[in-house]
Amino acid sequence: MKIIVAITGASGVVLGKGFLDAVKGKHETHLIISEAAKKVMKYELEKADEIGKLADYRYKEDDLEARIASSSCRIDAMVIIPCSMKTLSAIANGFSDNLITRSAENILKLGKKIVVVPRDTPLTLAAIENMKKLKLAGAVIMPPNMAYYYKPETVDDVTNFFVGKVLDVLEIEHNMYKKWKGK
Ligand SMILES: Cc1cc2nc3c(=O)[nH]c(=O)nc-3n(C[C@H](O)[C@H](O)[C@H](O)COP(=O)(O)O)c2cc1C
Numbered sequence: 001m002k003i004i005v006a007i008t009g010a011s012g013v014v015l016g017k018g019f020l021d022a023v024k025g026k027h028e029t030h031l032i033i034s035e036a037a038k039k040v041m042k043y044e045l046e047k048a049d050e051i052g053k054l055a056d057y058r059y060k061e062d063d064l065e066a067r068i069a070s071s072s073c074r075i076d077a078m079v080i081i082p083c084s085m086k087t088l089s090a091i092a093n094g095f096s097d098n099l100i101t102r103s104a105e106n107i108l109k110l111g112k113k114i115v116v117v118p119r120d121t122p123l124t125l126a127a128i129e130n131m132k133k134l135k136l137a138g139a140v141i142m143p144p145n146m147a148y149y150y151k152p153e154t155v156d157d158v159t160n161f162f163v164g165k166v167l168d169v170l171e172i173e174h175n176m177y178k179k180w181k182g183k
Contacts, residue, residue, distance in 0.1 A: 001027045001170070004068055004078040004107070005055065006100040009036025010119040012082035012144050013044050013051075014155075018163040019081050020054035022174060030068050030075070031055035032100050036084065061098050069099055071106040077113040077170055078103060082144065085127050088118045092130035092137075114139045115169050140169050150177060 003023065007016035016037075023029060031052065033041075041048035052058045059066045067073045080087065080100065087100060096102040107114045116139050118131060131141045144162050152158045157177075164176030 001076045003027055004030045004075055004103050006032045006080045007037045008034045008084040008087040009040050010082040010084040012119045013041050016081045017051050018159045022163050024054050029055040030057045032059050034061045059099055063099050069102050071109055078107045079115045081117040082119040083116045085120050088130045092133040108137050115166055117142050117144055119144055
């Protein structure tokens with residue numbers, strides 16, 4: 001599978017890293033990190049500079065001449081993890097002024113799979129409306145919500161569970177968390 005992975009400037013950049021880790025060597029990844037995300041990474045990641053090594057291809061946020069800026073580029077899915085309220089708004093309202101929002105526009109135009117992981121709390125009405133718009137446009141909206149029933153003990157447990165949920169949406173097999181087998 002060819003997947004565009006965008007990491008934007010919301011808290012939870014570790015989820016983007018976790019996703020890249022999970023698909024490394026198994027799926028082709030095209031990574032875009034926003035300038036704001038680079039700032040957040042300084043607070044949230046140990047080796048922020050090394051995240052790029054997890055992807056097959058890397059692009060600058062402002063590189064609107066990149067091949068993935070065109071809908072003619074064959075891409076199967078896009079994951080925006082985490083997604084800031086700014087990027088959420090831009091995509092929901094068709095404001096495609098960078099490679100992240102332009103790529104998302106292409107994915108939506110073509111009706112391909114797009115997973116958006118919007119992170120903020122509490123949410124403004126604008127954010128809720130933007131999520132609704134994207135849902136109606138065909139995106140899968142996955143706020144990085146926790147679950148407790150599997151008894152997470154570490155931050156990694158929480159990250160892996162959520163990344164596993166994203167992989168489920170993309171129909172990618174994984175062992176990130178123990179699937180519920182029924183009673
Ligand atoms: C440490 C830090 C944490 C942030 N966390 C969030 C967040 O969780 N959600 C959000 O929407 N914005 C958050 N922001 C603000 C965004 O980074 C800001 O709105 C930025 O313009 C987003 O740009 P981007 O969408 O191009 O990445 C945070 C900023 C900083 C510095």
